[in-house]
Amino acid sequence: xAKTTQPTSMDCAEGRAANLPCNHSTISGNEYVYWYRxxxxxxxxxxxxxxxxxxxxxxxxLIITEDRKSSTLxxxxxxxxxxxxxxxxxxxxxxxxxxxxxxxSGTQLTVLP
Amino acid sequence: DTGVSQNPRHKITKRGQxxxxxxxxxxxxxxxxxxxxxxxxxxxxxxxxxxxxxxxxSRLLSDxxxxxxxxxxxxxxxxxxxxxxxxxxxxxASSLADQPQHFGDGTRLSIL
Numbered sequence: 001x002a003k004t005t006q007p008t009s010m011d012c013a014e015g016r017a018a019n020l021p022c023n024h025s026t027i028s029g030n031e032y033v034y035w036y037r038x039x040x041x042x043x044x045x046x047x048x049x050x051x052x053x054x055x056x057x058x059x060x061x062l063i064i065t066e067d068r069k070s071s072t073l074x075x076x077x078x079x080x081x082x083x084x085x086x087x088x089x090x091x092x093x094x095x096x097x098x099x100x101x102x103x104x105s106g107t108q109l110t111v112l113p
Numbered sequence: 114d115t116g117v118s119q120n121p122r123h124k125i126t127k128r129g130q131x132x133x134x135x136x137x138x139x140x141x142x143x144x145x146x147x148x149x150x151x152x153x154x155x156x157x158x159x160x161x162x163x164x165x166x167x168x169x170x171s172r173l174l175s176d177x178x179x180x181x182x183x184x185x186x187x188x189x190x191x192x193x194x195x196x197x198x199x200x201x202x203x204x205x206a207s208s209l210a211d212q213p214q215h216f217g218d219g220t221r222l223s224i225l
Binding site for chain 2: 036041042043044045046049085099100101102103104105106
């Protein structure tokens with residue numbers, strides 16, 4: 001699986017957009033970009049995933065560059081409850097594979113009041 | 114709540130004892146995964162089931178570890194002769210086919 005690079009930590013003011021970057025320059029054509037977050041003492045929570053096109057759901061938006069070498073997770077209006085470690089993961093999509101998730105160290109996002 | 118359920122949430126045991134954890138996946142999810150997470154690190158993959166078949170095991174899964182999913186529903190992870198280095202959070206996830214994995218809140222194991 002391709003490796004990802006994320007900043008160790010970021011701060012964001014409550015109510016503002018949080019933009020979390022991720023570099024995945026060695027991503028393969030069949031690999032999706034997944035984002036999970038982990039709030040202290042809880043299991044990872046799925047946020048969003050995408051292959052080529054930008055994606056949006058009720059939690060966040062995912063912007064993937066045209067060359068697919070980087071992406072940005074956008075939380076449009078961050079709240080204190082969004083404080084968590086955010087993981088960017090690339091994983092193959094081929095049917096039948098285990099698609100185990102390879103987590104890095106993630107980005108600690110702290111939303112400030 | 115219909116999420117992934119893990120029991121117990123916390124387990125404290127003496128070194129050398131055996132421990133068993135249980136994971137109840139989301140209903141009808143045919144894939145089940147076990148991960149381990151140590152302090153300050155991201156989760157690491159241990160093993161994967163599709164229905165009752167264990168299809169993949171990580172090198173992290175030593176011979177003291179065994180996982181089962183006898184009827185393709187719940188799963189158990191057993192650690193025999195526990196060691197200090199086994200102290201970690203053990204996470205279970207489930208998914209349907211190629212859909213995203215959904216995690217439980219884990220079992221935190223502390224070895225005295």
